Amino acid sequence: MENVVDAHYFTLPSQGNVYSLTKLCTSSGANIVLVASLRRKVFSFEYSGDSDGFLKPTVKEVLFTYIPNGTEIVSVDAFTRSQSSDDFVIGITIIKSTEHTTETYLNIYSEWEPSSEMNLDSVSQNCLMIQLDFIPYQLYHTQLYTNNQKFDFVKQVVWLLSGSDEKVHMFQEDKDNHCYVEVDIAEHFPELMEPPSVVMWMDIFYCQNETRRVSAYGCECGFVKVAVVDVAQCKVLASWLARFEGPVSTVRLFTEETNLNTPPFIEDAQPERKQDLVVNLLVSNTLQPSVVYMDVVRQGLKNVFTLPESEHYDAVLCSTIADIDMDGRNEILLGTYGQEVLMYKYMEGTSEKTGKWVLKSQRSFANPIHSILYLDVTGDGVKEFVILTLRGVHVMQHNLQDVEKVFNARYKELEEMQNTKVKLTALEEN
Numbered sequence: 001m002e003n004v005v006d007a008h009y010f011t012l013p014s015q016g017n018v019y020s021l022t023k024l025c026t027s028s029g030a031n032i033v034l035v036a037s038l039r040r041k042v043f044s045f046e047y048s049g050d051s052d053g054f055l056k057p058t059v060k061e062v063l064f065t066y067i068p069n070g071t072e073i074v075s076v077d078a079f080t081r082s083q084s085s086d087d088f089v090i091g092i093t094i095i096k097s098t099e100h101t102t103e104t105y106l107n108i109y110s111e112w113e114p115s116s117e118m119n120l121d122s123v124s125q126n127c128l129m130i131q132l133d134f135i136p137y138q139l140y141h142t143q144l145y146t147n148n149q150k151f152d153f154v155k156q157v158v159w160l161l162s163g164s165d166e167k168v169h170m171f172q173e174d175k176d177n178h179c180y181v182e183v184d185i186a187e188h189f190p191e192l193m194e195p196p197s198v199v200m201w202m203d204i205f206y207c208q209n210e211t212r213r214v215s216a217y218g219c220e221c222g223f224v225k226v227a228v229v230d231v232a233q234c235k236v237l238a239s240w241l242a243r244f245e246g247p248v249s250t251v252r253l254f255t256e257e258t259n260l261n262t263p264p265f266i267e268d269a270q271p272e273r274k275q276d277l278v279v280n281l282l283v284s285n286t287l288q289p290s291v292v293y294m295d296v297v298r299q300g301l302k303n304v305f306t307l308p309e310s311e312h313y314d315a316v317l318c319s320t321i322a323d324i325d326m327d328g329r330n331e332i333l334l335g336t337y338g339q340e341v342l343m344y345k346y347m348e349g350t351s352e353k354t355g356k357w358v359l360k361s362q363r364s365f366a367n368p369i370h371s372i373l374y375l376d377v378t379g380d381g382v383k384e385f386v387i388l389t390l391r392g393v394h395v396m397q398h399n400l401q402d403v404e405k406v407f408n409a410r411y412k413e414l415e416e417m418q419n420t421k422v423k424l425t426a427l428e429e430n
Contacts, residue, residue, distance in 0.1 A: 001324070001343050001363040003399040004385060007378075008057040011392035014039040015259050018079070018249070018317050019075030019370035021388045024120075026086050026159055031375045032120070033386050035061070035393055036073040036092065043395065045386075047378045054377055058393070064124040065094060066107055071096045074104075076141040079157050087111070091159055091165055093136035106139070106161060106171065107178055128180055130171065134163035140202045144172070144188055145231050156218055160189070162199035168192040168217070191215045191227035191236050201252040205253035206231070207279055209299070212280050214297060218248025224283055226251075226296050240300040246287025246315075253296075254321040254348055256281055282332055286315035289335060292357055305357050313338030314368075322374035324399075326406045332357070335369030341387065367391045 012035070020036040024044075026268040033045040042062045047055045065241040074093040081087040089110040091123035096103045108128045111119075140160045159171040159180070162387070170185045186193050192202070195217060216226040221243035228237045242288050290310040295302040310316060313336040324343060325332045334346040341363045349355040367390035376383045377395065382403050385396040 001341060001361045003364070003402050004396045005399055006394065007384065007397045008395040010043075010045070010057075010059045010393060012037045012043070013041055015390050016388055017074070018370050020073060021373060021386070021393075022076050022078050022125045023076050023373055023375055023386075024086075024088055024090075025375075027080075027082070027084055030319075030379045031377050033373065033375075033393070034078060034090070035379060036076045036078060036386060038072050040067045040069070040071045040429075042067075042076070042092070045377070045395070062124050064090075064107070064109060064127070065103075066127045066129055067094055068096065069093070076177070077139040077141055077159075080142045081110075081157065088120075089157070090123060091139050091141070092133075093139050093161065095135065097400055102134055104338055106130040106136065106159070108159075108171075127144070130182070131179060132161075132163070132169075134165040134167070134169075136200060137162040137164070138201055140204075141201055143206065146188075158179055158188075158203065160185075160192070162202065162217075164198055166195060166201065166327060168195065168198075168199055174334060182228045188234065189215065190234065191225070191229055191239065192217065194221050196223050197221035197223070200248055201250045203251050203253045205279055207277065212237075213334075214253055216253055216281055216296075218283060220247045222246055222248060222285070224248055226249065226253075226281055226293070226301065227329065228297055238300070240296070241303050242283070244283070244285050244288050246285050248283060249286050249316055250282070250284045250318055250319045252282040252284075252321055252332075254282065254330055256280060256329055258323045258330055275402070282319060282321070283314040284310070284319045284334060286317075287311070290316055290319075294333070299338040300324065307332070307334070307342075307344050307357055308359050310334055310342060310344075313340040317369060318371045320374055324374075326394050326403075332358060332359070333372055335372050335387070337350070337368040339365045339368055339389075340368055341372070365394070365415075366387055 014037040016037055022034050024032040025355050042064055044060050044062050050056045065259055076092050078090040090106045109123050119393055141157050141331055143157050144158045146154050146311045161169045171180045171181050172183050174181050198220040199217045205214045211231055213229040213231050218224045224242040227239035230237055246429045278295045281293040281296045288308045292305045293301050315337045316334045317337055318335040320333045321330050334342045334400050343361045344357045345360045346357050371388040371390055373386040374383050387394040
């Protein structure tokens with residue numbers, strides 16, 4: 001984090017929370033940040049080119065319908081139904097309080113007939129309201145694989161919502177009736193049944209060519225569960241449990257290696273990637289040190305590493321996984337109520353048992369850290385940090401000199417690999 005520089009900052013009219021920052025990934029490759037403040041205001045942030053060709057940061061309030069005065073926004077999330085067009089679906093959970101009653105809703109915004117151009121204002125005017133009988137917490141979307149009549153897998157994005165009733169609720173689109181309906185979670189996600197208390201955070205990861213699903217969640221009581229599910233049979237193959245002393249703020253399933261698709265023009269020059277990546281689990285805690293369980297699919301929760309000093313800066317509120325030093329291996333970022341962002345990197349030892357996660361760097365802020373995104377908002381191919389704090393949003397980018405060094409080193413490596421391939425081909429022909 002030492003070589004990261006400030007690019008932009010904007011304040012919010014009221015604070016957000018750990019669930020109020022999300023992203024919109026457009027078909028052009030650009031990213032838009034969506035951030036909500038508790039008092040009903042939602043803002044979009046993006047970079048756009050001006051008449052002189054320079055990037056200009058743009059913050060705009062998005063006027064979502066059916067969020068009346070006095071409403072508090074709890075959580076936001078978004079996804080796109082298409083990879084070729086900007087067919088966005090945005091979910092916002094709200095609490096509407098009156099003198100005598102409290103009502104809660106899940107508002108889902110989308111365009112039923114998507115256009116070729118991105119129009120966030122149009123999306124924000126098309127709302128489906130689902131009244132809830134519980135206080136909403138994390139709103140999360142994931143893929144659902146189901147069999148159709150031809151016995152082929154159909155992939156669909158569904159909403160998962162944790163609630164104060166100590167359940168995880170699933171909402172699925174009914175395309176025929178142009179609405180969303182709640183369906184029984186036991187039928188599609190049996191591993192999420194009957195948590196012992198409110199689920200604070202959940203995460204789902206598909207692996208082994210999407211034949212296996214790894215699901216994890218952490219609860220207010222400190223309970224953590226991780227399960228491996230057979231996608232075709234929707235059957236829990238194995239599950240493991242852990243208990244912490246304080247509430248679990250986040251769980252993150254991740255691979256140590258970045259899992260990026262290789263561009264076609266350099267596929268032949270790249271070494272063959274492993275198909276079966278090792279899945280690890282990060283558990284951040286509000287009272288105890290945060291921990292990482294390595295290779296949970298094969299080892300369950302046996303191989304655990306503590307993240308040093310992660311409990312020294314008050315409660316850990318958020319986390320993200322990112323390849324910050326651009327070496328092809330992911331690092332862990334923790335955001336704390338003590339106004340620090342901590343970055344951890346795995347250092348390999350002579351054996352699996354001698355490896356360890358070390359605190360490589362940290363960055364101080366003026367306010368508690370609520371949420372962290374790592375994505376490309378400038379459109380230059382290099383990701384930036386978007387950090388939501390108690391008072392506003394920081395946009396931070398890598399030092400461009402460091403990016404240039406990494407690019408030149410990788411270009412030289414690819415050039416050498418290509419030259420070697422040409423020489424070997426010439427020898428074989430002779």
